[in-house]
Amino acid sequence: MTTTASTMTELDVRADFPILSRKIGGKRLVYLDSSNTSQKPERVIAAIDDYYRNRNANIHRGVYPLAVEADALFEAARERIAAFTGGEARATIFTANATAAINLVAYSWARASLTPQDAVLVTEMEHHANIVPWQLATAATGAQLRWLDIDEQGLLSLDQLDAELATGDVKLVAVAHVSNVLGTINPVKEIVRRAHDAGARVLIDGAQAVPQMPVDVGTIGADFYAWTGHKALGPTGIGVLQADAAVLEQMPPFLAGGDMIERVTRERSTWNELPWKFEAGTSMIAEAVGLGAAVDYLAALGMTRAREHERMLTAYALEQLSALDGIQIHGPLTADARGGLVSFSVDGIHPHDLAELLGREGVCVRASHHCAQPLMAKLGVPATTRASFAAYNVSEDVDALIAAVRSAQRIFA
Amino acid sequence: MTTTASTMTELDVRADFPILSRKIGGKRLVYLDSSNTSQKPERVIAAIDDYYRNRNANIHRGVYPLAVEADALFEAARERIAAFTGGEARATIFTANATAAINLVAYSWARASLTPQDAVLVTEMEHHANIVPWQLATAATGAQLRWLDIDEQGLLSLDQLDAELATGDVKLVAVAHVSNVLGTINPVKEIVRRAHDAGARVLIDGAQAVPQMPVDVGTIGADFYAWTGHKALGPTGIGVLQADAAVLEQMPPFLAGGDMIERVTRERSTWNELPWKFEAGTSMIAEAVGLGAAVDYLAALGMTRAREHERMLTAYALEQLSALDGIQIHGPLTADARGGLVSFSVDGIHPHDLAELLGREGVCVRASHHCAQPLMAKLGVPATTRASFAAYNVSEDVDALIAAVRSAQRIFA
Amino acid sequence: MDDLYRDFILEHYKRPRNFGELEPHDLEAHEYNPLCGDEIGVQIKVADGKIADLRFNGHGCAISQAAASIATEELIGMDVEEAAKLDADWMLALLGIDISATRRKCALLLLKALRHAITGDGSWPVGATD
Amino acid sequence: MDDLYRDFILEHYKRPRNFGELEPHDLEAHEYNPLCGDEIGVQIKVADGKIADLRFNGHGCAISQAAASIATEELIGMDVEEAAKLDADWMLALLGIDISATRRKCALLLLKALRHAITGDGSWPVGATD
Ligand SMILES: Cc1ncc(COP(=O)(O)O)c(C=O)c1O
Numbered sequence A, B: 001m002t003t004t005a006s007t008m009t010e011l012d013v014r015a016d017f018p019i020l021s022r023k024i025g026g027k028r029l030v031y032l033d034s035s036n037t038s039q040k041p042e043r044v045i046a047a048i049d050d051y052y053r054n055r056n057a058n059i060h061r062g063v064y065p066l067a068v069e070a071d072a073l074f075e076a077a078r079e080r081i082a083a084f085t086g087g088e089a090r091a092t093i094f095t096a097n098a099t100a101a102i103n104l105v106a107y108s109w110a111r112a113s114l115t116p117q118d119a120v121l122v123t124e125m126e127h128h129a130n131i132v133p134w135q136l137a138t139a140a141t142g143a144q145l146r147w148l149d150i151d152e153q154g155l156l157s158l159d160q161l162d163a164e165l166a167t168g169d170v171k172l173v174a175v176a177h178v179s180n181v182l183g184t185i186n187p188v189k190e191i192v193r194r195a196h197d198a199g200a201r202v203l204i205d206g207a208q209a210v211p212q213m214p215v216d217v218g219t220i221g222a223d224f225y226a227w228t229g230h231k232a233l234g235p236t237g238i239g240v241l242q243a244d245a246a247v248l249e250q251m252p253p254f255l256a257g258g259d260m261i262e263r264v265t266r267e268r269s270t271w272n273e274l275p276w277k278f279e280a281g282t283s284m285i286a287e288a289v290g291l292g293a294a295v296d297y298l299a300a301l302g303m304t305r306a307r308e309h310e311r312m313l314t315a316y317a318l319e320q321l322s323a324l325d326g327i328q329i330h331g332p333l334t335a336d337a338r339g340g341l342v343s344f345s346v347d348g349i350h351p352h353d354l355a356e357l358l359g360r361e362g363v364c365v366r367a368s369h370h371c372a373q374p375l376m377a378k379l380g381v382p383a384t385t386r387a388s389f390a391a392y393n394v395s396e397d398v399d400a401l402i403a404a405v406r407s408a409q410r411i412f413a
Numbered sequence C, D: 001m002d003d004l005y006r007d008f009i010l011e012h013y014k015r016p017r018n019f020g021e022l023e024p025h026d027l028e029a030h031e032y033n034p035l036c037g038d039e040i041g042v043q044i045k046v047a048d049g050k051i052a053d054l055r056f057n058g059h060g061c062a063i064s065q066a067a068a069s070i071a072t073e074e075l076i077g078m079d080v081e082e083a084a085k086l087d088a089d090w091m092l093a094l095l096g097i098d099i100s101a102t103r104r105k106c107a108l109l110l111l112k113a114l115r116h117a118i119t120g121d122g123s124w125p126v127g128a129t130d
């Protein structure tokens, strides 16, 4: 299917995002770095502003009306955030970011569960957030860390998964829902089914998936599903762990302090109910309110529609980039098999230089190892350039990208 | 010294705090719960708004101008926040809140340092954030947890400290700079000196001190000093750990993931420089920018002036409360010996009922165990009522408190 | 006069009915509200499937104590099975006052202890938000 | 034509001077920029307190490679003591272009390796922000 620019004009929500009217050195801001962090709609900015301006008080503690209101706002945000991805509020825990959500599992669950006879299985396409916590947890417990390979197209092999699971020692499979470099959409539901059949638990890193496509954690059935607010049109400073409540109940606490306790004596403490057992100290209140507004915005937009829009932009970008000389695209070759992002390399131009030159044209892309150094090693590159899309991108953004890449090629010719 | 309402009018910055113009059930908002969480000046709200509206991008990674700008904003905020309390930027680590800052030490430092021969010393006046992490860390390492008592006035005894240190097994002293219940200002510099002489490290919980008085972590000399943004006129979702860089260098990482690494291979990882070694994943960027604006505001106001203002309000409140029948005040009896807060009990009225009745008059106070259950046990009360002050309070706020307490006494008479 | 603290509530708070210990008893449970430190214990004597007698004890705010006192007057004589099914609405209707989310937990503490005592399940979620 | 990528920079990037290995050598060090994966190694031969010869190797962006190439031309023949004291300003002046905070790290990587090789101290903070 040939994608033309004209098929892509159906969704244009740029006006909802104040920053997009900014000019960079006189140029239109072409923001193609949403997989890194997303921009925020007016609605989210206004919710945070309103919170501090009119509603701010500490929660879970206050008796006066302002505090009761703040508590209600915070817990209502949790309900909506949980529901947005099909989860239960009591099993939806707020953390500082996706990384902290994964670390919660790596400390509380893994250190209490892993033994030297066990293995944790990660994949070659993982973000450092889903690698390094397992390196530390396996080192601490004596368990093994093993890896699933990716093929030429950037796909995992379910056969290799089965072979690993058949060894009988895999206690946890930790895998990205969508790769932040390759874009690969992993068959997480199938991975969970096979892992559960083999008695292994599964953690899905949904940092890239939740912002881009409809996600239903109930259907996926993973024990742990982690994602992050700032990539999903929400504020910085908040991540989400959605888990199986029964598993959470059995886990020891992680961060300790106020709110997560039931009773503290000099000798010992007992723990609060879920989800508060895993939320120590003053919560990210304004951030939860902001993320609540973000999921409201996304729900109103419709995630199926957002996904389709980003799929079309991705298809268009793949097509346009492939038409240039000296470009190598990493990951699946069809937009259907990938999330809304494209990583590529340009012959003779280091990604850093490319991103710098593009930046001067107002085109914001990320040039980096994308916190995925083992994957870079596999691809045999020090870094790649990545363009990533969100609902607020339009086909002209892809056109601007292509024009800027061409111009960089001319400079480095 | 008799404090009269008229001596207290010199500082009135209410207009800087938008929420203070809010009416609660037709009544003026009398916010006396700043020790729980502070209100935010326009400048902080505007900084966050501006960040999302005009500057948002991910940091430490981006090459394009927007990202370079965001990075500069973030690190400049760190410099100013570090300098505000006399610390070094590279030893100033951002965490989710004060609780997370203390947990960082309890996981990274304590679990690597404590043995069954060691002891951690905490005090009876600690907040759960400075108790429960040590209960878990001592349980994990087999070390002992020991307690310093408080006397009738809510003061620690340096003799008891010396006696504990003389046993030779104390590896860490964890103590609040200012008690969130008693108001007690602890002689932290002297505690650090004695502990260091005995070879023990010191963690100061400065959550209540930093918002209320001039704090210089360099002069105090503690190994770790933890505080939190939301109590210091800043946003939720950010805490600060200021530490001795040399100690931090020797500590293993805590939360693992992106940004805190230098190099990741399948087999092992190496760590980034300070402070990033302890900041995993996307930072609380907007929150750092907001807290930067908060310390700018406080610095412009002058912490000595803020402290003096709050001391006068506290003296006035102590005097007025003592004049009522059936009131018991907890903690030091002079304003000089305490921070800007007063906890009290009223005969025959449960704190929860009192706070509810006060709340209906627009007077916001906290009724709770204040996350200090061991202290409540010592005081022999299930909870107390606490009025706490910030720069934006004025003497009329104390008058409103007193009038509301009287009216509650009439209802419960 | 404040609506929440009607004479009727204050009267029960100051002079709680059925307060104290019940020995011997057939069922008992103890509940605690970590938010404010309220505690309520309940002890029940059962005869012919009915609550023959009941006492509550503990300490807490006027709402939790008055709610408990008021509830006990209704509970004595009630079918045990039926008592186990009583819900928040029943309690709040008995109190007859508007209660904020935070204070609901106080008002429902006795009911939570009651259910715990009868069914052995202490998990009825009178959580911080409901 | 872009200012940062002047012919002079691109020319050094495409045809780096003093690139490769130097055997035998007296001093060496290797530096890595975790931000972008740039790597630079430097090997130095010392005679009479001077840098008698020097080679750099590794890979990276045009800025890091060109900066290294340009610097080597100045370094050969320089007093070792003096070379150890060279600072960011020296390097940036040699490059003669405006460099953002993020890219400074690229531009200074050779200098960091040089200092490490001479003094044994790899901690010169060419941190993410400076
Ligand atoms: C003395 C003290 N320490 C620690 C904390 C915890 O701060 P945070 O909730 O921001 O982690 C508080 C406030 O709740 C406090 O008053």
Ligand SMILES: Cc1ncc(COP(=O)(O)O)c(C=O)c1O
Pocket: A035, A036, A097, A098, A099, A100, A127, A129, A130, A176, A178, A179, A180, A205, A207, A208, A228, A229, A230, A239, A371, B258, B280, B281, B282, B283
């Ligand atoms: C796949 C993936 N996992 C985890 C993360 C970490 O998210 P955060 O930085 O918000 O913790 C990211 C983004 O950086 C990501 O792309």
